[in-house]
Amino acid sequence: MKKRYAIGIDIGGTKIEMGLVDMHGLVSEKIRIPSNVTGGYHAMEKDIISSIETLKKTTNGRVFGIGAGIPGQVNTRDGSILLAPNLQWENIPFKTNIEQKTRLPIVLTNDVRAATWGEWLNGAGQGCHDLACVFVGTGIGGGIVNADRMIEGFSNCAGEIGHTIIQRHGPLCTCGNHGCFEALASGWAITKRTKEIIQDNPQKGNIILALADGKIQAINTKLIVQAYHQGDALAQEIFQDVFDALIIGCVGLVNTVNPEKLILGGGVVFGLPEIVERVREGIKKYSVRAATSSVEVIQAKFTQDAGTIGAGTLAWNTFTKTFTPP
């Protein structure tokens, strides 16, 4: 039998990534295009369709369907996108549009859940019936699988753990609340806090500042991680607090859904894999014993292509009856 493929699409606010995804979650023929958000929905749709056609051509008709991860809220019933703020999309009949123009079936989910599909069926969670994923990147999002089912929730937005409050009266979050998980442990929070400290006390930040060529506005999470690895005291202090916050956020999730595996992914975790070990120790120490005596804390398998692979994996799971996780 000829090899078949799903197309996996990861739509983000700055770039759109896609590729052919095989049944083992291997991705090939990757395409990466900028997100033309200012051009409006139709410009983006045109770019997406043109890339889908390019991918189709490379396989000679062996693409059976498409999966797409969206940075926003999807209506799974009709495949419309209710709201994707970073794309400036609102009430877009995306599934209908794409299916009409490509003649391929498409399945949509939000970006974090797409990555969870990939980890569950082809990644670090393979063979697992109950798992929770926590992705720490610019923001923090989660995905939950319970008894072999993805938890979607009533309005399809389960897993929004980034805005769970873990520190009453804590730092201000982008959502307007104080002390959200995301406001303490995400990439944006790490960068913001570091900049604030250095603003107040440039001396304390001289190693980080040097890495940023002296420009405070050039400081980002990657550089702070780099300073951490160099033993910089400020970066160490900041990450101690981040470890603590990550432990507390993960403890809440483990206590609530009692997973077999807790999978940590996202750019911040891949930049500093020590996080996995810290959370593992913290969970053992702080979670309810019955929930944690068995939980395994592990790193996600997929890095950059997590969204594409996950979306493709979802398409495999949705459109091919023969698909069983390898």
Added chain:
Amino acid sequence: MKKRYAIGIDIGGTKIEMGLVDMHGLVSEKIRIPSNVTGGYHAMEKDIISSIETLKKTTNGRVFGIGAGIPGQVNTRDGSILLAPNLQWENIPFKTNIEQKTRLPIVLTNDVRAATWGEWLNGAGQGCHDLACVFVGTGIGGGIVNADRMIEGFSNCAGEIGHTIIQRHGPLCTCGNHGCFEALASGWAITKRTKEIIQDNPQKGNIILALADGKIQAINTKLIVQAYHQGDALAQEIFQDVFDALIIGCVGLVNTVNPEKLILGGGVVFGLPEIVERVREGIKKYSVRAATSSVEVIQAKFTQDAGTIGAGTLAWNTFTKTFTPP
């Protein structure tokens, strides 16, 4: 057809309650006996079996099965009780024992989940596919139903939301951590905090102290609620903080599992139903909008008999194929 019954049993550390539960969740022939914990497991088992036989006799053979809620961790595969600290039970083959001696099938779950079964199929959550229950009594526990399935978790202890940390560096919890949901908003925490404040400043507590006949050790949540209703400033101050903590804990749960209904029950909620309104407002204000635009926050239907009704409802759902929630 003759009316049939399940026996619902609610086993607690101080008392065991049971009764006949019909298919609508109505309970009759209630029995309440003290828990003879010091007598050991076999003494308690004997008491339970004797009460089951009494109930069976009243119905003339129309009992088809038993449901029991246990204050501890149940192994659902073999129906053994792994650990129930308040009963001093460890590794007890409860299902096997009871089935051999009563010739009736029994299904076990933990006490909070039993109450969730009752609310879901016969109570405030009837007809709902995705719901979350939060029970605020001496402690705090939760139950989650997602897409028509009770979430059990890998080691059957999902819903342990009481030990989710919502205030880093907050007050000490019985579990050894700081700032747990339960350490801020449960009955034991409310009482402890009130006593501590009055210890330091008896003047401030004169209304509450008067209700407790001047004895600080006689202060309990019920009296503090009574003082709250009388407009006592200290009780008001304490409950403002409790409302806040309840909101934060519920926001985390709503963001994580995205229920259609959030059901609040337990002694503290029934003593002060205003909690429901406060949490409703708080959820609208603090949860992720997509998760909350639709969520209904309501009070649980069952009070004292919640455990018995819930356990009986679970037995109906487990042993009768004809059962559909009315």
